[in-house]
Amino acid sequence: MRTSKLRLGVAIIVIYTIAAFIAPYFVNEEKIENWYNGLYWKDNPKLVPPSWVNLFGKSLPPTEELAPVKSQPGLQAFEYDFRYSKPPQDIIVKFNRTEGRPVTVTVTTPSGESYQFYRGTSDEVSLAYQWQVLMEIAEDRGVEFRMEDTAFRMGLKPLFFVNLSGEVVPEHGVYTITVEGALNSTVKIVGATYGILGTDTYGRDVGAAFLWGARQTVILVYLTAVVAVALGTLAGLAASLRGKAGTAVDSISKLSTIIPVIPFMIALIPLTGSVSYNARITIPMWAFVPALAFLLFGKIARNVGAIVRTELNKEYVAAAESLGADRKWILRRHILRIVGPYSIYQLSLFAPKVIALISILGFFRVAPGFNWGTMLGMVLSQNAIYSMAWWMIVPIGLALVVFALAFVLINRELEERFLSRG
CATH class of the missing domain: 1.10.3720.10 (MetI-like)
Known part of the structure; x- marks a missing residue:
């Protein structure tokens, strides 16, 4: 003994x-240097559990950066395989655009429906805050939507859910996000889980x-x-x-x-x-x-x-x-x-x-x-x-x-x- x-x-x-x-060699030192810099973390989900909770019966979308399946000047395409019980909190698209040329962001659902979320000259767009578009999608797909849903992390429900015979269910499958008019772009899925120990x-x-x-x-x-x-x-x-x-x-x-x-x-x-x-x-x-x-x-x-x-x-x-x-x-x-x-x-x-x-x-x-x-x-x-x-x-x-x-x-x-x- x-x-x-x-x-x-x-x-x-x-x-x-x-x-x-x-352990520190597995950490991006930039995260620690910016620990008290709120702007550095603004695109992350707030107070979400770690991604491995899905191993124990949960079905929550993880936070991830999408790699482009098609990339060329003026056109980038990203695919997101959605198979969860809740929608992502947000989808953030950032891009470098050509001066004077507008950028268009379009999302195509697994059923083939395409929705133009944005057309303009800014450097990034948050899809969960495109309320006018989301209201139109909600009406089209028979899903109830209110602007305050974004505050409760359900802003993208009209995009990822559909009304089938009176029951609102998630539409699983591959969603295609297309960015036109930008030299290059990035897409971040702001999910309901994050990393190995979540976020604060x-x-x-x-x-x-x-x-x-x-x-x-x-x-x-x-x-x-x-x-x-x-x-x-x-x-x-x-x-x-x-x-x-x-x-x-x-x-x-x-x-x-x-x-x-x-x-x-x-x-x-x-x-x-x-x-x-x-x-x-x-x-x-x-x-x-x-x-x-x-x-x-x-x-x-x-x-x-x-x-x-x-x-x-x-x-x-x-x-x-x-x-x-x-x-x-x-x-x-x-x-x-x-x-x-x-x-x-x-x-x-x-x-x-x-x-x-x-x-x-x-x-x-x-x-x-x-x-x-x-x-x-x-x-x-x-x-x-x-x-x-x-x-x-x-x-x-x-x-x-x-x-x-x-x-x-x-x-x-x-x-x-x-x-x-x-």
């Missing part, structure tokens, strides 16, 4: 470490944030935990030194235990942080990690100091001192060997605490870079719980819990070994 817990904990940490450093209320890619934030989160946890334990171990050893140096270190470690963590880290923002053009607060890692480690090392230092004082009262220390050994030599050659395993134990104990603190600080945008704490802040600020946006809550919550659980498993194993030796 012991070995299985230790192996499982180590395996989880190894998987997280590898995944954290590989601004249409931002939650999956991209999850993958990109993994690296920063793992680095922050490892660095902060290691620095805090190293400081605590060294401070616990140094506090046993005679004279002013030992007294000063002991006083600093006591101070560390009484400073409130969250208010102190928030107060760090005006001292080391900066605000970008999009009102994003940025804090350098070189300031965040030492500051958080300083606030956490005090308890470790106190515990290590207690172990050191106990060892210094033993006979082998007195024998070494009688032979001329000084306190520093004894600490380095004898006491450190005893304190070392305890420090590793403390590392496994502190890592879950660091994970929790980084998550909490993320609510206040205090953590540096782009991490899972940032995503937890999204969950709170966008009321994801009340919106039933489980794809914003479950993956990040589960990822943090499993990461913390790995260290808990290792900690329990080390604790059992220490007790069995005692």
Whole structure:
């Protein structure tokens, strides 16, 4: 049982470490750079689940970019295979047009009916907002339509549904979108699902944030935990030194235990942080990690100091001192060997605490870079719980819990070994 817990904990940490450093390579960095730029995400569906929900009985159109089946200057054709229970939220057509020449956008249904949605000189058109055309299509196909249907993501229902014997049903098949008069064009289907983890209320890619934030989160946890334990171990050893140096270190470690963590880290923002053009607060890692480690090392230092004082009262220390050994030599050659395993134990104990603190600080945008704490802040600020946006809550919550659980498993194993030796 012991070995299985230790192996499982180590395996989880190894998987997280590898995944954290590989995951960002699967993300378009441009998405993260424009995370707070609302215009960048305006064409995405808002607050929709991931595309894989269709594997569990759903029949929702995914968001996708269509590739042209015919492309030449002045004429492009795109095919969309519609086989879902709901229509796409929108179809956005963008084009580069020839100066002075109008562009025409036509959609042909599987039954062969053609509808001209647009003719004009703008650079893009949103089919779900062509209300006059949609009303004519609705009348022609016997489908009820109101302009406010667009706000409820059903604006294209007249195009993709038809009245058959009094029953309105989806018309499945291949729809052809033809763009005439443009040098080149693109067509985006704004569906009811998106990517691997859906979108938030601004249409931002939650999956991209999850993958990109993994690296920063793992680095922050490892660095902060290691620095805090190293400081605590060294401070616990140094506090046993005679004279002013030992007294000063002991006083600093006591101070560390009484400073409130969250208010102190928030107060760090005006001292080391900066605000970008999009009102994003940025804090350098070189300031965040030492500051958080300083606030956490005090308890470790106190515990290590207690172990050191106990060892210094033993006979082998007195024998070494009688032979001329000084306190520093004894600490380095004898006491450190005893304190070392305890420090590793403390590392496994502190890592879950660091994970929790980084998550909490993320609510206040205090953590540096782009991490899972940032995503937890999204969950709170966008009321994801009340919106039933489980794809914003479950993956990040589960990822943090499993990461913390790995260290808990290792900690329990080390604790059992220490007790069995005692």
